[in-house]
Amino acid sequence: xxxxFDTPPGSSGGADPPTAAAERSxxxxxxxxxxxxxxxxxxxxxxAKTEITQKATFLAKNAVFIAIGGLVAYAGFVVLLVGLxxxxxxxxxxxxxxxLLVGLxxxGVGGFMAxxxxxxxxxxxxxxxxxxxxxxxxxxxxxxxxx
Numbered sequence: 001x002x003x004x005f006d007t008p009p010g011s012s013g014g015a016d017p018p019t020a021a022a023e024r025s026x027x028x029x030x031x032x033x034x035x036x037x038x039x040x041x042x043x044x045x046x047x048a049k050t051e052i053t054q055k056a057t058f059l060a061k062n063a064v065f066i067a068i069g070g071l072v073a074y075a076g077f078v079v080l081l082v083g084l085x086x087x088x089x090x091x092x093x094x095x096x097x098x099x100l101l102v103g104l105x106x107x108g109v110g111g112f113m114a115x116x117x118x119x120x121x122x123x124x125x126x127x128x129x130x131x132x133x134x135x136x137x138x139x140x141x142x143x144x145x146x147x
Contacts, residue, residue, distance in 0.1 A: 001011055033145060040138055044131060053127035065117030073110025079103035 083099030 027107060037142065042136065044101065044135055048128050048131040051131055052126075055126055055128070057123065059121065059126075062117045062120035062124070066114055069110050069112070069114030069117055071110070072113060073107055076103050076107030076110050077103075079106055 079099060080103035083097075083103050086095050086099055
């Protein structure tokens with residue numbers, strides 16, 4: 001017959017054995033911390049690469065706007081020169097006037113595109129803010145782990 005003071009079957013009757021976490025040495029804990037910190041640093045570097053790639057793509061797009069705007073403005077300048085040549089060669093108003101108006105319109109479009117690209121570049125922020133924030137969080141976490 002079993003009493004209240006009996007131990008259950010299969011039990012040694014003593015204190016519970018220490019868990020694996022309690023048996024770990026300080027060296028093992030620091031090794032784990034170093035391994036996790038290394039993984040964290042690799043992840044932060046990957047995040048920074050991704051964020052910088054996104055920003056570089058944005059900057060490249062606006063650089064293309066500037067280049068296209070410059071080419072269109074150049075085409076407008078060429079048309080203006082053709083209009084001036086027609087003016088000097090022939091004083092007939094319709095031909096040079098039409099070339100002059102077309103040249104002004106093309107140059108205006110080119111100028112607009114170049115200004116759009118410049119504005120986009122001025123608004124660009126090259127700092128990887130998301131990475132900076134996660135690094136700050138990681139530093140806070142590391143400080144908490146060492147205390």
